[in-house]
Amino acid sequence: MSLYESELVVERREFAADDVLALTLRHPLGEPLPAWEPGAHVDVLPAPGLERQYSLCGDPADRSAWRIAVLRERPGRGGSAHVHEQLREGGKVRVRGPRNNFRLEPAPRYRFVAGGIGITPILPMLAAAEAAGADWTLLYGGRTRASMAFVEELGRYGDRVTIAPEDESGLLDLPSVLNDVPEGTLVYCCGPGPLLDAVEARCPSGVLRVERFRPKEQESDGGTAFEVELAQSGRTLTVAPEVSVLDAVRAAGIEVLYSCTEGTCGTCETDVLDGEPDHRDSVLTEDERAAGETMMICVSRCRGKRLVLDL
Template sequence: MSTETTELMVRQQRLESDGVLSLVLEHPDGSELPAWTPGAHIDVVLPSGTVRQYSLCSDPTEKTQYRIAVLNDPNSRGGSREIHETVRTGSLLPYRGPRNHFELQPAQNYLLIAGGIGITPILAMARQIAQGDAGLTLIYGGRTRASMAFLDELAVLGGTVEIVPQDEYGYPDLEGAMAAAPAGTAVYCCGPEPLIRAVEQLCERLLGADAMHFERFGAPAAPTPGAGKAESEDSGSNGGLAEFEVELKRSNCTLKVPADRTLLDVVRDVNPSILFSCEEGFCGSCETKVLAGIPDHHDTILSKADREKNETMMLCVGRSKTPLLVLDA
């Protein structure tokens, strides 16, 4: 994961469906961009300074460009509207990344489920799977066919692709798809929270919880218990600290983090340029390397294995299980 912020130029814009605009992004001098794998995001800094995360939906073999797609959602926090209304071909956008917490794991068979703009990471995954020997079933639901992006690209993928506009067919038969899936199928889902919850429940019952992989583009339905608080049930013998210290190596300082402030707030006092967005632990913008100490994770991004490694943490909701936490910030 690259932590440096550099600029990309908008080389091309295209309306992929009603309300979905794709942007092809390149380095201003046309040089190669950092490599990525399906499921990866980049953090984009918009002209207003707002930071948003967008899945890469191009082909990783295209070394000099990234493609993202943005839904103009009237219920969003404003980032999508800004891209649709103010960003133009030739615009320069600072970015960081790519980073990937939604990586494809090896499997003999895959069931990919996308809802709405959740097709963006799923498209890149489907393209890679279709080029190999694993079985592929992709289910893509949306409000109307006109609102569903990349249908032309999906049509030539291979495998089994089910396009399910709600106004034509109702909701996808998720239970039937999982019941028919072979043992060992890996399930990847991206979309609205109700879709993710439904897939989680069905997957746990029919294929096992370990088969499920998902990515949210909004806050989970219920807040993570203890998120951003000083105490945690799993804090261990040194955890539950009302106050701890954080050493910021690059900023060359050590700060106290009181119980009534988030780690992100304290770090921004000395490093106001650090990227952040959701402040709820689901976007990953404030992900930071941990150099020493044991973080108390409360995000909904890192897997159990990633948390046990303690290599990175999300500053907006994370705290510390040890009296001192050392960060690369």
């Protein structure tokens, strides 16, 4: 699968909250950027060896620009610090994508829950739900009001949005939005892992859609060896314990798209033609895992002795 990749110009940078920098990116020649839908993210490659995923949080109808928001993580791995300190207006940055593992599915009712920088993929979802005439609410939490991005922008939605900084309101009142969820409602949540875990524990099966910025903790070990047949390449590889399918495939000289190597971004999603994957990603829904039609080869393994992949 070929993805759009280009150097884009930082047209505008502004702080959306304490330590949250919003960047507006355009093509240097004014060319239209690829279309995207709410929930999509892009890979930002600000410097050699640095690659991070950020949700698009602007207007999908505006093909002239993309907007992302970057939380400066303290401590972090260097990506957010580089964006905050080195990317200036008029500068260029390489961007790849978009991809979408967090699509807004049609529904008559939505309950949105966001924590901190998790508001970014939710923002365009609110506009889409509003335009569709859906019944929706947003519960949005953060450490302090000053740390919560786009609060003023959310003001246009009135009492559909509940802003709940922890220093003012305590922990998010999840029962207020998740108890007695009406039939036909979908719940969308993005934010830190403990929030997602708490929402998952309260939601009925099948109604929740989440996006994780960090991988969900796994109890499984490195697993046992198994064989992978690569249908397109006509090769069969042995994947040793503690070696990922991705690493085994690349070691065999077969190039595949990948990014996070943690099972969170969805870049390495690969079709499964035969065999049962042992899913260890943080992307696929329970229904998608049960179907076993695709897997994230950077972290997932095999429940049996053999997989056949469309590679």
